[in-house]
Amino acid sequence: MLNKTERQKEQILRSSGVNPLKCMRCGKCSGTCPSYDEMEYHPHQFVYMVETGDIETLMKSDSIYKCLSCFACVDRCPRGVEPAKLVEAVRLMAIRQKDANHLTPNDIPALLDDETPQQLLMSAMRKYSK
Amino acid sequence: MKVSYFPGCTLRTKAKDLDFYARKCAEILGVELCEIENWQCCGAAFVSAKDEVASKLSSVRALAAARDAEQPLVTVCSACHNVIKQTNHAMQTDAEFAAKANLYMSQDKEPTEAYNGETTVYHYLELLRDVVGFDKLKEAVKNPLTGKKIAAYYGCMLLRPGKVLGFDDPENPTIIENFIRALGAEPVIYSYRNECCGSYAVLEDAEAAKKKSNKVSENAADNGAEMIVTACPLCKYNLEKSGSSIPVVYFTELLATALGVKEDTDAE
Ligand code: SF4
Ligand code: SF4
Numbered sequence: 028m029l030n031k032t033e034r035q036k037e038q039i040l041r042s043s044g045v046n047p048l049k050c051m052r053c054g055k056c057s058g059t060c061p062s063y064d065e066m067e068y069h070p071h072q073f074v075y076m077v078e079t080g081d082i083e084t085l086m087k088s089d090s091i092y093k094c095l096s097c098f099a100c101v102d103r104c105p106r107g108v109e110p111a112k113l114v115e116a117v118r119l120m121a122i123r124q125k126d127a128n129h130l131t132p133n134d135i136p137a138l139l140d141d142e143t144p145q146q147l148l149m150s151a152m153r154k155y156s157k
Numbered sequence: 158m159k160v161s162y163f164p165g166c167t168l169r170t171k172a173k174d175l176d177f178y179a180r181k182c183a184e185i186l187g188v189e190l191c192e193i194e195n196w197q198c199c200g201a202a203f204v205s206a207k208d209e210v211a212s213k214l215s216s217v218r219a220l221a222a223a224r225d226a227e228q229p230l231v232t233v234c235s236a237c238h239n240v241i242k243q244t245n246h247a248m249q250t251d252a253e254f255a256a257k258a259n260l261y262m263s264q265d266k267e268p269t270e271a272y273n274g275e276t277t278v279y280h281y282l283e284l285l286r287d288v289v290g291f292d293k294l295k296e297a298v299k300n301p302l303t304g305k306k307i308a309a310y311y312g313c314m315l316l317r318p319g320k321v322l323g324f325d326d327p328e329n330p331t332i333i334e335n336f337i338r339a340l341g342a343e344p345v346i347y348s349y350r351n352e353c354c355g356s357y358a359v360l361e362d363a364e365a366a367k368k369k370s371n372k373v374s375e376n377a378a379d380n381g382a383e384m385i386v387t388a389c390p391l392c393k394y395n396l397e398k399s400g401s402s403i404p405v406v407y408f409t410e411l412l413a414t415a416l417g418v419k420e421d422t423d424a425e
Contacts, residue, residue: 043207093362093365095313097353099313145198146389154204
């Protein structure tokens with residue numbers, strides 16, 4: 028039987044399709060990440076923390092909501108690791124828990140201005156809630 | 158030529174100009190945009206997880222409708238383009254995902270045949286480059302934008318992931334610059350043209366988004382640009398909200414000005 032950490036890791040790897048063992052820890056993904064300053068854990072740290080099973084720590088960190096899905100780390104990684112897909116898988120594991128949505132429709136009205144495009148609300152809801 | 162057209166949620170509301178001029182200009186260039194019936198919002202951001210299926214069905218339905226009409230599928234918004242192309246790629250390359258999506262779709266009121274990625278998806282700019290041709294576009298220009306220095310802002314959604322979208326070289330794109338040249342203006346090359354504007358983070362951390370948008374608009378202005386051109390309503394919103402010193406316009410507005418269906422070139 029797998030323990031909880033092993034189960035989480037298996038789910039993250041299956042959902043993301045990423046193989047963290049391909050990473051050579053060059054840090055290029057984090058160097059190019061536009062959210063580097065806002066993230067507590069950076070893209071290359073997601074890769075090795077998933078590999079070592081330190082997934083709960085990532086799930087509790089705000090870093091999973093700071094990723095902008097810009098895919099810069101995906102296109103610029105010299106090893107084709109695709110760190111953003113791990114960030115996504117960890118975020119989903121967090122928000123799929125009961126009552127764990129990061130953003131709910133009730134939060135929206137206070138965040139609007141006259142120019143807010145629908146695209147912004149749709150993408151935020153898609154990324155921050157299940 | 159007739160193509161299936163997916164306008165998307167924002168072109169129906171906050172970005173009506175993007176839609177209106179796209180249709181008008183296509184007409185002039187001999188392409189009829191046939192809006193897909195009962196299209197549903199693409200969700201505006203692709204979720205890369207393989208086990209996220211239901212939220213991708215709106216894109217699969219649009220793709221299947223274009224397949225049934227035997228037409229390519231055209232989008233104007235860069236986010237729709239990104240989501241629909243990535244979904245199409247998943248339908249082509251991930252058999253387990255495609256099987257699940259088709260199982261859901263078989264429960265639709267009027268189910269179509271199983272969809273397996275048959276449709277070709279074009280962003281409107283690709284339609285101009287690959288189907289119409291920039292040389293033909295140049296011939297159709299009535300009011301060349303001579304002397305205008307314009308910065309192309311690609312952002313993320315048009316380019317990445319490069320291998321999946323196949324839109325252009327993600328690190329050294331040329332399509333919008335060539336588009337600008339075809340309209341008679343002068344493209345301004347600057348390093349932040351393919352970096353992120355801050356995207357949806359603006360909703361809960363406007364300061365963080367502003368930092369990123371400012372880098373883009375300042376870098377464009379520092380390189381001598383008079384205006385920035387984009388295909389993305391969220392990029393436009395972020396650049397304007399962060400106080401860009403130069404106007405930010407949709408590429409379809411520039412196109413409409415050059416083709417003589419819109420009067421002024423500057424942003425309203
Ligand atoms: S860029 Fe790729 S190989 Fe380098 S640290 Fe990031 S994931 Fe690892
Ligand atoms: S996709 Fe996310 S983690 Fe990767 S570079 Fe962009 S913001 Fe950073």
